[in-house]
Amino acid sequence: MGACASSINRPRKYSEVLSESEQEKTIQAADRRPVKILLLGSSGSGKTTIFKQMRLVHYGPFTRQETEAYRQLIYLNITDGLHAGISRMNTSGFSVTEENRELLRTVAEHGHDLKDDEPFLTEYRHPIEWLWKDPNVQAMYANGNQAGLPENLSYFCQNLDRLFNRRFVPSNQDILHAHVRSTGIAKACFSLQPGRDLLLVDIGGSRSERRKWRHCADGANAVVFMVNLAGYNQSLREDEDTNQMEDALDLWEQTCRAPWFKDAVFILLLNQNDVFEEKIMRSNIKDFFPDYKGPAGNADAGRRYFKDRFRTIAREAFTAQNRQFYCHFTTATNTMNIRLAMAAVQGTVLATCEQPC
Ligand SMILES: Nc1nc2c(ncn2[C@@H]2O[C@H](COP(=O)(O)OP(=O)(O)OP(=O)(O)O)[C@@H](O)[C@H]2O)c(=O)[nH]1
Numbered sequence: 001m002g003a004c005a006s007s008i009n010r011p012r013k014y015s016e017v018l019s020e021s022e023q024e025k026t027i028q029a030a031d032r033r034p035v036k037i038l039l040l041g042s043s044g045s046g047k048t049t050i051f052k053q054m055r056l057v058h059y060g061p062f063t064r065q066e067t068e069a070y071r072q073l074i075y076l077n078i079t080d081g082l083h084a085g086i087s088r089m090n091t092s093g094f095s096v097t098e099e100n101r102e103l104l105r106t107v108a109e110h111g112h113d114l115k116d117d118e119p120f121l122t123e124y125r126h127p128i129e130w131l132w133k134d135p136n137v138q139a140m141y142a143n144g145n146q147a148g149l150p151e152n153l154s155y156f157c158q159n160l161d162r163l164f165n166r167r168f169v170p171s172n173q174d175i176l177h178a179h180v181r182s183t184g185i186a187k188a189c190f191s192l193q194p195g196r197d198l199l200l201v202d203i204g205g206s207r208s209e210r211r212k213w214r215h216c217a218d219g220a221n222a223v224v225f226m227v228n229l230a231g232y233n234q235s236l237r238e239d240e241d242t243n244q245m246e247d248a249l250d251l252w253e254q255t256c257r258a259p260w261f262k263d264a265v266f267i268l269l270l271n272q273n274d275v276f277e278e279k280i281m282r283s284n285i286k287d288f289f290p291d292y293k294g295p296a297g298n299a300d301a302g303r304r305y306f307k308d309r310f311r312t313i314a315r316e317a318f319t320a321q322n323r324q325f326y327c328h329f330t331t332a333t334n335t336m337n338i339r340l341a342m343a344a345v346q347g348t349v350l351a352t353c354e355q356p357c
């Protein structure tokens with residue numbers, strides 16, 4: 001177990017991160033300088049999901065208090081997610097059927113934070129299900145979810161019986177699907193192998209959070225840059241006029257060129273591959289990226305296209321330096337997939353890390 005086990009085992013609310021002084025204590029607790037990896041990328045790309053996976057792999061199950069905090073978050077993800085998502089649908093020209101509009105108001109007006117051990121409110125069980133099954137909502141999903149309803153709604157709404165059971169305790173999969181937009185900087189230390197610790201830093205990716213990135217750059221050995229591959233047909237939550245993939249390409253370019261990251265290895269994770277594979281069957285990349293020449297509905301061609309776009313940017317940014325481009329396709333909610341991907345990431349970083357850690 002890593003030198004910093006105490007920090008990660010301490011139960012915390014999902015919305016909390018360690019205070020600066022606690023983080024420093026945690027880092028100083030390691031008796032040698034760890035390999036430092038920053039998780040960067042747009043909001044919703046999957047950074048915190050990877051952070052949770054690493055925590056699970058290295059420290060085992062979530063504590064009772066952590067699980068309880070996630071249970072409450074899942075409730076909010078469903079009620080707020082459904083309401084906010086459907087409201088966004090309206091601005092994209094979609095809406096729920098007339099007979100379900102009243103239900104939407106009910107879910108919006110009566111939703112509230114659960115107290116500790118308070119079960120999910122059963123009076124919402126059926127309104128949520130009816131809203132989810134609304135033909136217009138389902139049609140919008142079936143056409144590639146262009147309005148951008150949170151992807152985790154699809155997972156949670158398929159499990160409503162289990163979630164609304166009074167004795168519901170979230171599984172690891174439930175916790176991996178929960179989402180809260182990170183504000184602040186979360187750090188955790190893991191033991192890679194004897195004599196090698198890894199300090200993983202998870203930073204929020206929404207626009208207002210990105211200015212914090214450079215303040216974490218000091219001593220970073222690697223940047224793991226995450227992209228939501230399935231975001232090619234959606235706009236940003238914080239800016240309806242900007243396509244998520246265009247934003248990720250811009251952000252990648254800025255990050256590759258940032259002088260404060262010039263000594264770091266860059267590894268790109270094109271994530272949400274599971275969602276991408278489903279979506280590509282219904283939503284043609286060419287409709288959003290007119291220079292895409294591959295066939296519609298072909299996931300391999302789509303992956304190649306986006307990988308090439310990111311590689312071209314990296315090559316141009318790295319011309320003057322001897323830096324490589326590394327890329328993996330991932331599904332952050334799949335523990336086995338992330339074990340393998342993170343093992344590859346760690347191998348790359350350790351192989352290129354010049355300083356003794
Ligand atoms: N199906 C699926 N869902 C994913 C995947 N990666 C992340 N998610 C979900 O996407 C949502 C956002 O993931 P997070 O890891 O919280 O995103 P983030 O990059 O930390 O976002 P910010 O903290 O806002 O910057 C969560 O509901 C995750 O469960 C994936 O590969 N597949």
Ligand SMILES: [Mg+2]
Nearest residue numbers: 047048181182
């Ligand atoms: Mg996050």
